[in-house]
Amino acid sequence: xxxxxxxxxxxxxxxxxxxxxxxxxxxxxxxxxxxxxxxxxxxxxxxxxxxxxxxxxxxxxxxxxxxxxxxxxxxxxxxxxxxxxxxxxxxxx
Amino acid sequence: xxxxxxxxxxxxxxxxxxxxxxxxxxxxxxxxxxxxxxxxxxxxxxxxxxxxxxxxxxxxxxxxxxxxxxxxxxxxxxxxxxxxxxxxxxxxxxxxxxxxxxxxxxxxxxxxxxxxxxxxxxxxxxxxxxxxxxxxxxxxxxxxxxxx
Numbered sequence: 001x002x003x004x005x006x007x008x009x010x011x012x013x014x015x016x017x018x019x020x021x022x023x024x025x026x027x028x029x030x031x032x033x034x035x036x037x038x039x040x041x042x043x044x045x046x047x048x049x050x051x052x053x054x055x056x057x058x059x060x061x062x063x064x065x066x067x068x069x070x071x072x073x074x075x076x077x078x079x080x081x082x083x084x085x086x087x088x089x090x091x092x093x
Numbered sequence: 094x095x096x097x098x099x100x101x102x103x104x105x106x107x108x109x110x111x112x113x114x115x116x117x118x119x120x121x122x123x124x125x126x127x128x129x130x131x132x133x134x135x136x137x138x139x140x141x142x143x144x145x146x147x148x149x150x151x152x153x154x155x156x157x158x159x160x161x162x163x164x165x166x167x168x169x170x171x172x173x174x175x176x177x178x179x180x181x182x183x184x185x186x187x188x189x190x191x192x193x194x195x196x197x198x199x200x201x202x203x204x205x206x207x208x209x210x211x212x213x214x215x216x217x218x219x220x221x222x223x224x225x226x227x228x229x230x231x232x233x234x235x236x237x238x239x240x241x
Contacts, residue, residue, distance in 0.1 A: 089230035092215025
């Protein structure tokens with residue numbers, strides 16, 4: 001018999017640079033109960049918190065996502081145990 | 094190691110010598126060094142802090158180097174990027190490319206820098222007497238990268 005927790009996706013979120021300051025957090029664990037959540041689902045869940053989350057992750061804001069150290073698109077899916085990083089456009093060099 | 098992320102400074106001459114060592118077919122070495130500009134004219138100059146994403150930054154740089162090697166007829170590439178607190182005049186980044194001829198070496202060096210500026214996870218924060226602010230990404234960098 002399937003347990004409800006089997007569909008849960010546990011993510012390790014990492015916030016970098018200016019977003020770390022805006023969210024006042026360097027990261028957290030996030031649980032999603034979608035079957036196959038996407039980056040968009042993660043962003044939507046965070047936006048729902050309001051405040052800086054809604055502001056920084058609003059449509060049109062230049063935010064980048066990476067899953068397990070690889071740049072990701074909004075429609076990419078995430079899996080249990082994935083590390084999802086959220087950061088501003090890069091400014092190295 | 095083709096890429097290094099480190100807090101300490103680098104000696105470009107020594108790194109170039111290491112990169113080309115043992116490769117007698119090298120006829121050209123194209124090198125770029127990026128340094129911290131003093132953006133204020135007064136004496137109270139600012140400090141720059143470079144943040145990165147350990148794990149992804151190195152992987153992204155390795156991917157850029159791999160792309161450069163696939164796209165250009167070159168021998169080898171070295172990228173060193175510093176992180177942590179830096180002062181005006183400090184070296185930030187080194188890109189060195191060895192090749193048989195200068196055309197591909199120049200192109201690969203420029204390509205590597207253009208891709209690093211738009212794809213490598215680093216973020217600069219400036220501190221001056223007016224306070225701290227995160228440097229904004231530039232549209233000109235995206236345009237430069239789009240040329241390749």
